[in-house]
Amino acid sequence: MSPTQFEAATLARDIRADALRMVAAANASHIGTCLSMGDILAVLYADILRYDVGDPSWSDRDRFILSKGHGAAILYAVLAEVGFFETELLAQYCCDGSMLMGHASHKVPGVEVSTGSLGHGLPIGTGMALAAKRGGVDYRTFVLVGDGELDEGSNWEAMLFATTHELDGLVMIVDRNGLQGFGESEDVMRLEPLAAKLEAFGWDVMTVDGHDCNQLRTALARDATVAGKPRAIIADTIKGKGVSYMEGKIEWHYRSPNAEQLAQALAELGVDS
Amino acid sequence: MRTAFVEQLCALAEADERIWLLTGDLGFSVLERFADAFPQRFVNAGVAEQNMIGVAAGLALSGKVPFVYSIANFPVMRCLEQIRNDVCYHGLDVKVVSVGGGMVYGSQGYTHHGVEDIAVMSALPGMSVLAPADPVEAAWAATAAVDRSGPVYVRLGKAGDPVLHSSPPQLEFGRAVTVREGADATLVSTGAALRIALEAASELESRGVHARVLSMPTVKPVDVEALTRAATDTPLVVTIEEHGPVGGLYSAVLEVIAPLRAAVCVRVALADEPAPMAGSCAYLSERSGLDPHSVAKTVLSLVGGKA
Numbered sequence: 142m143s144p145t146q147f148e149a150a151t152l153a154r155d156i157r158a159d160a161l162r163m164v165a166a167a168n169a170s171h172i173g174t175c176l177s178m179g180d181i182l183a184v185l186y187a188d189i190l191r192y193d194v195g196d197p198s199w200s201d202r203d204r205f206i207l208s209k210g211h212g213a214a215i216l217y218a219v220l221a222e223v224g225f226f227e228t229e230l231l232a233q234y235c236c237d238g239s240m241l242m243g244h245a246s247h248k249v250p251g252v253e254v255s256t257g258s259l260g261h262g263l264p265i266g267t268g269m270a271l272a273a274k275r276g277g278v279d280y281r282t283f284v285l286v287g288d289g290e291l292d293e294g295s296n297w298e299a300m301l302f303a304t305t306h307e308l309d310g311l312v313m314i315v316d317r318n319g320l321q322g323f324g325e326s327e328d329v330m331r332l333e334p335l336a337a338k339l340e341a342f343g344w345d346v347m348t349v350d351g352h353d354c355n356q357l358r359t360a361l362a363r364d365a366t367v368a369g370k371p372r373a374i375i376a377d378t379i380k381g382k383g384v385s386y387m388e389g390k391i392e393w394h395y396r397s398p399n400a401e402q403l404a405q406a407l408a409e410l411g412v413d414s
Numbered sequence: 415m416r417t418a419f420v421e422q423l424c425a426l427a428e429a430d431e432r433i434w435l436l437t438g439d440l441g442f443s444v445l446e447r448f449a450d451a452f453p454q455r456f457v458n459a460g461v462a463e464q465n466m467i468g469v470a471a472g473l474a475l476s477g478k479v480p481f482v483y484s485i486a487n488f489p490v491m492r493c494l495e496q497i498r499n500d501v502c503y504h505g506l507d508v509k510v511v512s513v514g515g516g517m518v519y520g521s522q523g524y525t526h527h528g529v530e531d532i533a534v535m536s537a538l539p540g541m542s543v544l545a546p547a548d549p550v551e552a553a554w555a556a557t558a559a560v561d562r563s564g565p566v567y568v569r570l571g572k573a574g575d576p577v578l579h580s581s582p583p584q585l586e587f588g589r590a591v592t593v594r595e596g597a598d599a600t601l602v603s604t605g606a607a608l609r610i611a612l613e614a615a616s617e618l619e620s621r622g623v624h625a626r627v628l629s630m631p632t633v634k635p636v637d638v639e640a641l642t643r644a645a646t647d648t649p650l651v652v653t654i655e656e657h658g659p660v661g662g663l664y665s666a667v668l669e670v671i672a673p674l675r676a677a678v679c680v681r682v683a684l685a686d687e688p689a690p691m692a693g694s695c696a697y698l699s700e701r702s703g704l705d706p707h708s709v710a711k712t713v714l715s716l717v718g719g720k721a
């Protein structure tokens with residue numbers, strides 16, 4: 142089943158608004174992280190991924206792993222908006238007794254694996270892609286990683302592995318917002334020239350505007366696959382995208398908007414408070 | 415605890431040029447003080463903990479005393495073999511600091527629960543394990559980590575932990591602190607669980623049971639003398655820790671007390687399972703019976719008669 146009833150740009154706006162409300166209510170961190178990847182998630186769930194909300198463990202589903210698990214709020218938002226569970230539940234984010242933990246949890250319908258410790262998603266996704274390839278099935282596996290997260294050596298081990306095993310069903314999306322936990326990514330650990338590095342590792346690499354739904358759609362499409370090569374999409378993004386006072390500011394990795402800031406943020410997105 | 419620790423570390427670094435600080439891309443609004451004062455001895459090593467421990471080992475082999483800073487499991491589990499082989503095997507002066515030990519990051523989920531760290535770090539030969547209870551013990555832990563040569567693990571709570579010691583405690587490496595006297599039972603806690611021990615002791619007092627409270631900021635090497643005294647003076651020893659049930663404070667205490675065949679020793683700890691839901695530290699701890707009232711109930715059921 143491919144969900145065609147969602148329009149990516151609208152979905153992106155709605156899940157950004159959901160995430161803002163969730164993070165504000167829970168006084169939680171990582172709103173900048175969430176807003177950075179809003180368009181990527183919207184395009185995946187509106188136009189790319191094959192899934193069945195009534196059967197989250199359907200064997201032919203495409204796999205999506207949010208490796209930067211601290212962006213859980215907006216992942217839960219997109220899963221609820223497309224119908225894996227009730228959107229009313231989003232208000233329980235981080236609350237006592239809720240399944241919606243602060244980092245992506247496999248207890249939540251539609252979440253493949255629990256993440257939160259960085260650098261685990263790509264190796265796991267590589268295993269899923271290997272199972273598909275050896276099993277002769279055609280589901281695809283998508284892993285969304287942060288650029289700071291690429292500091293972890295485990296990612297580069299997985300990249301070597303994926304090339305060796307010609308895992309062309311594997312797609313890594315890099316949320317290249319240039320910021321991480323305690324500084325700018327290029328200052329902390331130099332990744333550039335990133336595209337050339339990934340190419341040298343044997344991946345088919347494409348750089349896109351991570352807030353342009355058309356570019357994302359083209360890059361993520363099945364027919365863009367190069368036989369025998371895993372695909373890397375470097376999505377140039379802005380941390381905090383869509384909320385003027387959060388854009389490009391590392392403090393919004395940690396801070397939570399107060400009532401007034403939330404109202405302004407929702408107004409900027411063009412949704413009601 | 416975090417703030418007190420970092421402040422003390424800055425003061426120590428002022429006087430001791432060997433002290434370095436490496437962070438695993440964490441410490442925003444906390445570590446700037448150190449970074450600004452000692453830019454040549456500060457490194458953000460990125461989200462790459464295995465490499466960070468290796469780098470720290472290299473620095474230690476070059477005469478430095480590196481502190482490695484991150485949260486929860488990241489400086490412990492992610493780089494465990496580097497700590498075991500590069501640091502402990504070589505007996506290096508690397509100090510591993512984890513902020514948010516225990517259930518501090520309760521609602522963040524199991525990836526962020528540092529609830530097996532004491533067991534894992536205690537298992538490493540040569541590793542000292544410190545788990546301060548409050549900001550006073552945390553500041554002491556920074557000094558103790560420098561003074562103690564060789565590998566040290568420091569498990570810290572969060573920012574804004576309350577001060578639990580009503581008067582300045584006598585803190586010494588490898589020694590328990592008697593926070594409250596009593597002869598009916600001994601409550602032994604490590605880390606922030608001291609709050610639970612103290613509140614349980616107050617509740618017990620109101621029921622006529624006088625509980626001794628020992629805070630154990632050093633879990634390894636454990637204070638054999640204080641535990642031997644506790645097991646001889648009181649018929650019951652209860653360990654209280656924000657940690658899983660295996661290999662933590664209870665194990666360390668029992669290793670001393672069991673051969674004495676003196677007191678009964680029981681444990682209050684977290685359940686042996688990943689927390690299955692979101693929840694605050696207090697909420698998730700209570701689910702496991704790790705709260706003052708449950709501790710008091712356990713004691714009352716075992717000392718009997720008195721209440």
Ligand SMILES: Cc1ncc(C[n+]2csc(CCOP(=O)(O)OP(=O)(O)O)c2C)c(N)n1
Pocket residue numbers: 173174177209211257258259260286287288289290291316318320321322323326380394438439440461462488492
């Ligand atoms: C193994 C590990 N180390 C450290 C952390 C703490 N941490 C959480 S988010 C973060 C920064 C991540 O930056 P990036 O991957 O660029 O994601 P962004 O939020 O910028 O999208 C860090 C260091 C972690 N979650 N896991």
